[in-house]
Amino acid sequence: MFIESIKNQKIKDIKKLNQKKYRDKSNLFIIEGEHLVLEAYKNNVLDEVLISVGYDIDINITKTFVPSSVLSYITELENAPKVIGICKKIENKHIGNKILILDRIQDPGNLGTIIRSSVAFNIDTIVLSEDSVDLYNSKVLRATQGLIFSMNIIERNLIDFIEELKCNDYKIYGTSVKNGKVLKNIENSEKFAIIMGNEGKGVESNILDMCDEYIYIPMNSKCESLNVAVATSIILYELSR
Amino acid sequence: MFIESIKNQKIKDIKKLNQKKYRDKSNLFIIEGEHLVLEAYKNNVLDEVLISVGYDIDINITKTFVPSSVLSYITELENAPKVIGICKKIENKHIGNKILILDRIQDPGNLGTIIRSSVAFNIDTIVLSEDSVDLYNSKVLRATQGLIFSMNIIERNLIDFIEELKCNDYKIYGTSVKNGKVLKNIENSEKFAIIMGNEGKGVESNILDMCDEYIYIPMNSKCESLNVAVATSIILYELSR
Numbered sequence: 142m143f144i145e146s147i148k149n150q151k152i153k154d155i156k157k158l159n160q161k162k163y164r165d166k167s168n169l170f171i172i173e174g175e176h177l178v179l180e181a182y183k184n185n186v187l188d189e190v191l192i193s194v195g196y197d198i199d200i201n202i203t204k205t206f207v208p209s210s211v212l213s214y215i216t217e218l219e220n221a222p223k224v225i226g227i228c229k230k231i232e233n234k235h236i237g238n239k240i241l242i243l244d245r246i247q248d249p250g251n252l253g254t255i256i257r258s259s260v261a262f263n264i265d266t267i268v269l270s271e272d273s274v275d276l277y278n279s280k281v282l283r284a285t286q287g288l289i290f291s292m293n294i295i296e297r298n299l300i301d302f303i304e305e306l307k308c309n310d311y312k313i314y315g316t317s318v319k320n321g322k323v324l325k326n327i328e329n330s331e332k333f334a335i336i337m338g339n340e341g342k343g344v345e346s347n348i349l350d351m352c353d354e355y356i357y358i359p360m361n362s363k364c365e366s367l368n369v370a371v372a373t374s375i376i377l378y379e380l381s382r
Numbered sequence: 383m384f385i386e387s388i389k390n391q392k393i394k395d396i397k398k399l400n401q402k403k404y405r406d407k408s409n410l411f412i413i414e415g416e417h418l419v420l421e422a423y424k425n426n427v428l429d430e431v432l433i434s435v436g437y438d439i440d441i442n443i444t445k446t447f448v449p450s451s452v453l454s455y456i457t458e459l460e461n462a463p464k465v466i467g468i469c470k471k472i473e474n475k476h477i478g479n480k481i482l483i484l485d486r487i488q489d490p491g492n493l494g495t496i497i498r499s500s501v502a503f504n505i506d507t508i509v510l511s512e513d514s515v516d517l518y519n520s521k522v523l524r525a526t527q528g529l530i531f532s533m534n535i536i537e538r539n540l541i542d543f544i545e546e547l548k549c550n551d552y553k554i555y556g557t558s559v560k561n562g563k564v565l566k567n568i569e570n571s572e573k574f575a576i577i578m579g580n581e582g583k584g585v586e587s588n589i590l591d592m593c594d595e596y597i598y599i600p601m602n603s604k605c606e607s608l609n610v611a612v613a614t615s616i617i618l619y620e621l622s623r
Contacts, residue, residue, distance in 0.1 A: 250491060254609045261601035261608055284609075291604045325623070358619070360502035363532045367502055368495045368525075371615040374608065378599070378616050382566070 142205045143194075147214040152207070155191070155227060156215045161275045168230045170277035173216055177287050178226040184290035186228045191215070193223040217279060230277070233293040237265020240311065240334035241377070244270045244299060244344045246369065251340065252276070253284020254370040260288040262377035267294045268302055268334075299336075303351050306334050313352045315344060316372065321357025324379050333380070337373045383446045384435075388455040393448070396432070396468060397456045402516045409471045411518035414457055418528050419467040425531035427469045432456070434464040458520060471518070474534040478506025481552065481575035482618070485511045485540060485585045487610065492581065493517070494525020495611040501529045503618035508535045509543055509575075540577075544592050547575050554593045556585060557613065562598025565620050574621070578614045 144152060157163040158171045169188065172181055175198055181187040182200045189203040193212055197204075213221040241264045246252050252274055259267055273296070274281065282289055303313060312330040316337065336352065338344030358367065358375055366372070385393060398404040399412045410429065413422055416439055422428040423441045430444040434453055438445075454462040482505045487493050493515055500508055514537070515522065523530055544554060553571040557578065577593065579585030599608065599616055607613070 254612060257605060258608060258612055261599075261605035263602050286606075288605060358502075359622075361504050364498060364502035364529060365527075367615065368498060368611070370609070371495060371499055371612055374612040375616055375619050381600075 142203075144205055144207050144211065147211055151205075152211055152215065155225070158227070159215075159217055159279070161277075164230075164275070164277050170228055170230060170282075171215070171279070172226045172228055172282055173218060173222040173224075173279065175222075175224050177282065178224050180287035180290050181226050181228050186231055186290060188227045188229050190227070191225045196223045198224060232295055233266075236268075236293070236295070238311075238332045239263060239265045239380075240268060240306070241266075241373070242268045242270075242299060242303070242334050242336040243273060243338075244336060244348055245339040245342070246273050246337075248340055248369075249274050249278045249280035250284045251368070251370040253281045253286075253289075255337075255373050256281075256285045256292055256294070257288050258370070258374035258377055260291045262374070262381040264377060265293065267292060268299070269294065269296045270299045271296060299345075299348050300351070303334070303336075303348065307351070312354065314376075315349045315352035315355050316376070317349075317355035317357060318366075321355040324356050324358050324376060327354070327356055327380065329380070329382070335373075335376055335380070337369060337376075340369055383444075385446055385448050385452065388452055392446075393452055393456065396466070399468070400456075400458055400520070402518075405471075405516070405518050411469055411471060411523075412456070412520070413467045413469055413523055414459060414465075414520060415463040416465050418523065419465050421528035421531050422467050422469050427472055427531060429468045429470050431468070432466045437464045439465060473536055474507075477509075477534070477536070479552075479573045480504060480506045480621075481509060481547070482507075482614070483509045483511075483540060483544070483575050483577040484514060484579075485577060485589055486580040486583070487514050487578075489581055489610075490515050490519045490521035491525045492609070492611040494522045494527075494530075496578075496614050497522075497526045497533055497535070498529050499611070499615035499618055501532045503615070503622040505618060506534065508533060509540070510535065510537045511540045512537060540589055541592070544575070544577075544589065548592070553595065555617075556590045556593035556596050557617070558590075558596035558598060559607075562596040565597050565599050565617060568595070568597060568621065570621070570623075576614075576617055576621070578610060578617075581610055 164170050191205050191207050193209050194206050311332045311334050314335045336344050405411045432446050432448050434450050435447050552573045552575050555576045
């Protein structure tokens with residue numbers, strides 16, 4: 142198929158996927174660039190692709206060729222990619238034994254980096270609170286480096302979800318500078334969930350109160366706290382031992 | 383003192399400090415917001431401040447009061463801060479025993495986050511290659527959360543600098559996925575330098591060849607690499623034990 146104009150309804154609908162409300166309504170999201178598109182294809186979430194005329198990629202899926210002006214119209218990147226993919230959101234109901242819970246993370250780079258580290262250190266499921274940065278924000282997708290498709294990520298009311306975990310014998314970890322146990326001394330648990338919180342405000346206090354144990358990363362007193370993606374990654378690294 | 387207009391030469395000169403070439407020429411840089419300004423003041427690098435009329439901060443340094451339009455004119459932030467400080471660049475000649483070398487880091491958020499983690503995990507000096515993102519870029523300064531003033535950071539030709547370190551019995555660490563030694567098995571050295579590299583390209587090969595030992599962070603094979611600020615922080619965390 143070939144579409145030439147940005148006035149085409151299909152192109153207008155795809156551009157709307159830059160906005161969260163249209164992603165929520167359609168259960169679709171867009172990804173930009175060949176690397177992410179190929180990752181989506183491998184993971185069976187790619188619905189269709191727009192490809193710049195004169196370019197091609199070797200995948201067996203509905204392709205629409207468009208002039209680069211159409212890709213520039215859709216993208217929010219400074220340099221339009223040669224390929225834009227439309228993906229369907231898929232949620233896996235199986236949550237596994239190693240869970241990372243994120244309370245109101247706001248920075249897309251932080252969320253993307255945390256997803257990448259979670260794949261590296263064998264987390265099974267990431268649970269986002271309802272007021273987190275949108276997972277399908279293009280900056281989040283880029284920061285994951287394509288690993289979004291290798292991680293089960295769900296959105297839940299955290300209080301209800303943590304109560305459910307506690308009924309199922311998961312050990313719940315929070316972090317605390319004051320009363321925490323040094324990270325290196327945390328014993329391995331078969332089933333656990335780690336709760337990390339908002340960049341400025343941390344984890345909401347009524348959620349933090351639900352933890353069974355608090356982790357502390359020893360550091361120089363000049364530094365009050367680490368970047369949340371760094372702190373999360375260090376904890377995941379240590380617990381993956 | 384009070385300056386009302388953005389046409390004032392002093393204000394024009396301060397605005398120019400948003401550009402690297404003027405920072406290099408003047409050996410000055412600007413910081414935005416009360417938190418960073420107070421940190422600069424505590425660390426004796428603050429030269430003077432611009433303060434929004436009607437606001438004040440309790441420091442004993444040359445103050446110039448300006449309307450908020452002047453602060454909006456100078457800042458590159460969406461919301462103008464109430465305080466902008468002008469700082470002098472200061473370089474400490476003493477480099478210490480624990481050194482972090484950064485080869486061509488490009489992302490300001492990554493550099494800022496690495497500086498923050500370096501303070502947390504007791505690095506003495508950070509050495510930047512000559513073609514790194516500028517340390518005094520406002521995004522770097524913000525990502526350090528004020529810890530820029532708690533770290534000695536210098537810029538050097540890395541090959542010359544590493545040769546000097548080797549003559550002085552520093553152990554030089556690089557990272558390698560293929561031939562690396564697992565991070566947890568690295569023994570402590572009294573004097574060491576860790577070399578981390580560019581986001582996409584890693585450390586230049588002729589620099590990597592100068593290392594005495596290579597570190598490997600074990601991770602799931604689905605993940606090719608970690609974000610550079612995360613990888614650096616995990617290594618610093620582990621070596622600070």
